[in-house]
Amino acid sequence: SQQGEEDPQALSIQEGENATMNCSYKTSINNLQWYRQNSGRGLVHLILIRSNEREKHSGRLRVTLDTSKKSSSLLITASRAADTASYFCATVPTGNTPLVFGKGTRLSVIA
Amino acid sequence: DAGITQSPRHKVTETGTPVTLRCHQTENHRYMYWYRQDPGHGLRLIHYSYGVKDTDKGEVSDGYSVSRSKTEDFLLTLESATSSQTSVYFCAISKDTEAFFGQGTRLTVV
Numbered sequence: 001s002q003q004g005e006e007d008p009q010a011l012s013i014q015e016g017e018n019a020t021m022n023c024s025y026k027t028s029i030n031n032l033q034w035y036r037q038n039s040g041r042g043l044v045h046l047i048l049i050r051s052n053e054r055e056k057h058s059g060r061l062r063v064t065l066d067t068s069k070k071s072s073s074l075l076i077t078a079s080r081a082a083d084t085a086s087y088f089c090a091t092v093p094t095g096n097t098p099l100v101f102g103k104g105t106r107l108s109v110i111a
Numbered sequence: 112d113a114g115i116t117q118s119p120r121h122k123v124t125e126t127g128t129p130v131t132l133r134c135h136q137t138e139n140h141r142y143m144y145w146y147r148q149d150p151g152h153g154l155r156l157i158h159y160s161y162g163v164k165d166t167d168k169g170e171v172s173d174g175y176s177v178s179r180s181k182t183e184d185f186l187l188t189l190e191s192a193t194s195s196q197t198s199v200y201f202c203a204i205s206k207d208t209e210a211f212f213g214q215g216t217r218l219t220v221v
Binding site for chain 1: 142144146151152153154155156159169201203205208209210211212213214215
């Protein structure tokens with residue numbers, strides 16, 4: 001069964017607003033990763049946060065991780081129309097088993 | 112695209128026929144994966160490999176087999192294609208942490 005579940009399933013915002021997506025998972029993890037997928041393309045890695053980290057930044061991206069709640073959030077600040085895509089969280093469960101993906105959040109940024 | 116090539120990119124096949132999808136990498140990464148992506152399900156792991164001739168099953172392995180005779184190639188075979196295997200198939204590779212994905216193969220079984 002899938003490990004991660006993103007929330008919301010779909011999100012529509014205006015350009016310039018912030019977008020927040022959440023991910024919950026079920027088992028202990030080594031790390032959690034966020035990926036982006038443009039329509040009809042493969043996934044692209046955005047950011048990785050390890051289980052002993054609580055927050056990480058990369059450009060306009062901010063990821064938090066709460067291992068006690070088994071949850072993570074991805075914040076995209078000052079959204080642009082080009083951020084329109086699907087975003088997936090993926091976990092690496094302890095034991096180094098393969099990445100397990102959630103079902104994704106579809107983000108639409110309206111210009 | 113991190114040196115990953117999937118072939119073919121598109122294929123239409125008939126029910127009951129065998130189909131092989133190929134993933135080729137130029138990165139010499141140890142790990143290779145096959146996922147399928149379907150609406151409402153996200154990405155689900157079919158099979159993965161952690162080295163030449165070392166493979167293991169994923170969440171949705173029934174009806175699929177794989178082979179990895181060389182580091183750079185990971186083949187996914189549908190022995191007898193069914194309509195439920197209509198999907199977009201993604202190959203991914205990784206060295207240790209982040210994964211790099213191919214462009215996908217859209218397979219339609221009619």
